[in-house]
Amino acid sequence: MVVDHASGELSLGIxxxxxxxxxxxxxxxxxxxxxxxxxxxxACVRAGAHVEVIEAHASATRLxxxxxxxxxxxxxxxxxxVAQACVxxxxxxxxxxxxxxxxxxxxxxxxxxxxxxxxxxxxxIALADLLxxxxxxxxxxxxxxxxxxxxxxxxxxxGRVIAEDGRVWEAxxxxxxxxxxxxxxSALLGPARPGVLRHAWWHALLPRPPWLDxxxxxxxxxxxxLLLVPISMSRAGVAVVSTEEASGPTDGYALTxxxxxxxxxxxxxxAAIDPSVPVVLHRVTSWLRDPPWxxxxxxxxxxxxxxxxxxxxxxxxxxxxxxxxxxxxxxAGLDRPRLLRQFTERRSERVxxxxxxxxxxxxxxxQPEPATDLLQLAGxxxxxVATPA
Ligand SMILES: Cc1cc2nc3c(=O)[nH]c(=O)nc-3n(C[C@H](O)[C@H](O)[C@H](O)COP(=O)(O)OP(=O)(O)OC[C@H]3O[C@@H](n4cnc5c(N)ncnc54)[C@H](O)[C@@H]3O)c2cc1C
Numbered sequence: 001m002v003v004d005h006a007s008g009e010l011s012l013g014i015x016x017x018x019x020x021x022x023x024x025x026x027x028x029x030x031x032x033x034x035x036x037x038x039x040x041x042x043a044c045v046r047a048g049a050h051v052e053v054i055e056a057h058a059s060a061t062r063l064x065x066x067x068x069x070x071x072x073x074x075x076x077x078x079x080x081x082v083a084q085a086c087v088x089x090x091x092x093x094x095x096x097x098x099x100x101x102x103x104x105x106x107x108x109x110x111x112x113x114x115x116x117x118x119x120x121x122x123x124x125i126a127l128a129d130l131l132x133x134x135x136x137x138x139x140x141x142x143x144x145x146x147x148x149x150x151x152x153x154x155x156x157x158x159g160r161v162i163a164e165d166g167r168v169w170e171a172x173x174x175x176x177x178x179x180x181x182x183x184x185x186s187a188l189l190g191p192a193r194p195g196v197l198r199h200a201w202w203h204a205l206l207p208r209p210p211w212l213d214x215x216x217x218x219x220x221x222x223x224x225x226l227l228l229v230p231i232s233m234s235r236a237g238v239a240v241v242s243t244e245e246a247s248g249p250t251d252g253y254a255l256t257x258x259x260x261x262x263x264x265x266x267x268x269x270x271a272a273i274d275p276s277v278p279v280v281l282h283r284v285t286s287w288l289r290d291p292p293w294x295x296x297x298x299x300x301x302x303x304x305x306x307x308x309x310x311x312x313x314x315x316x317x318x319x320x321x322x323x324x325x326x327x328x329x330x331x332a333g334l335d336r337p338r339l340l341r342q343f344t345e346r347r348s349e350r351v352x353x354x355x356x357x358x359x360x361x362x363x364x365x366x367q368p369e370p371a372t373d374l375l376q377l378a379g380x381x382x383x384x385v386a387t388p389a
Contacts, residue, residue: 036302037177043327058148066237070313090125101263156296195287
């Protein structure tokens with residue numbers, strides 16, 4: 001890694017020696033401009049690569065949802081240089097309260113400080129704000145973001161990327177960051193084995209209750225779970241777990257009706273939600289592709305390779321870990337085969353462990369059984385992610 005002290009910018013050696021079989025990784029095309037695509041782009045451009053992001057949606061998401069930036073996610077945002085911006089846009093907090101359906105606190109879990117002394121332990125932020133600040137940081141770092149352009153074919157041998165509108169890109173490395181269930185990822189690596197978890201999470205934004213100063217998990221009677229997170233001085237996000245296959249309306253009226261049928265705490269939340277504004281019903285599964293997640297010049301990252309179950313905040317955190325590791329390997333000046341091999345070595349076993357632990361914990365939230373000790377599982381997850389990837 002070489003640092004240009006004059007500019008203060010990282011100018012990382014990716015022009016080192018080429019191995020016999022290896023192509024250097026100078027040009028990277030990222031398919032997908034979600035959390036994974038934007039953070040990978042940021043990590044790779046800071047490593048000295050020329051990076052372009054191709055995103056199907058013409059405009060940024062306005063999904064009314066929050067992201068709970070747990071300590072290891074904030075640590076990795078700090079490694080990409082965007083944690084401070086996240087703190088400024090979001091709501092810094094410390095600790096997780098676990099409450100019952102009346103809102104009485106049963107216990108409080110500490111949130112470790114993993115992002116360093118200048119940063120809080122954790123942050124709540126609107127999903128749209130996080131994506132907006134990531135895209136802004138990527139563009140300022142000279143990433144070219146092409147919006148409103150859908151990729152319909154990626155040639156793994158040549159690294160050629162072909163869009164619906166006929167545009168063609170060529171890259172030394174193509175990242176498929178096109179989300180869960182991406183046909184591009186399946187065309188490359190075959191269909192993913194479906195996971196066992198089948199949840200649906202309602203997401204809504206609401207005015208922040210004045211007393212809400214940390215993430216709050218309501219563990220009510222079986223099937224009644226929600227997470228309330230402050231995301232700014234004036235707003236909060238709520239995520240409500242549902243196992244039912246929602247067949248009826250999926251609007252704010254349906255969500256508030258459900259909350260009003262629960263205890264006094266969710267009833268207070270329902271009263272604060274404006275049912276006429278949009279909410280999201282996010283169908284959540286969890287699954288993992290068998291490694292390796294690459295073929296030829298193409299690597300699947302983020303939800304195109306692994307979907308980690310909520311509610312431990314590890315889904316986006318694992319996307320970020322892909323980005324940080326990729327950036328380090330790009331900065332190390334490895335040729336493509338070695339970069340892909342080392343990426344697999346550093347990511348696949350760690351993601352497998354987290355996938356297994358979080359899936360067991362998530363299943364327990366809706367089907368508690370005595371063989372699972374949730375606090376022990378949470379401790380194992382915390383210990384695993386306390387060390388950077
Ligand atoms: C409502 C909601 C709430 C969430 N809350 C949390 C949370 O609190 N904590 C947490 O850790 N995680 C949360 N997540 C999940 C977390 O955001 C995921 O880990 C993350 O969305 C996965 O990011 P990704 O970039 O891999 O995929 P995606 O977010 O699915 O992004 C993929 C992008 O690729 C684009 N794309 C797809 N195909 C193509 C193509 N062919 N050509 C061009 N572009 C393409 C899509 O338009 C999309 O923008 C939430 C997700 C949602 C939807």
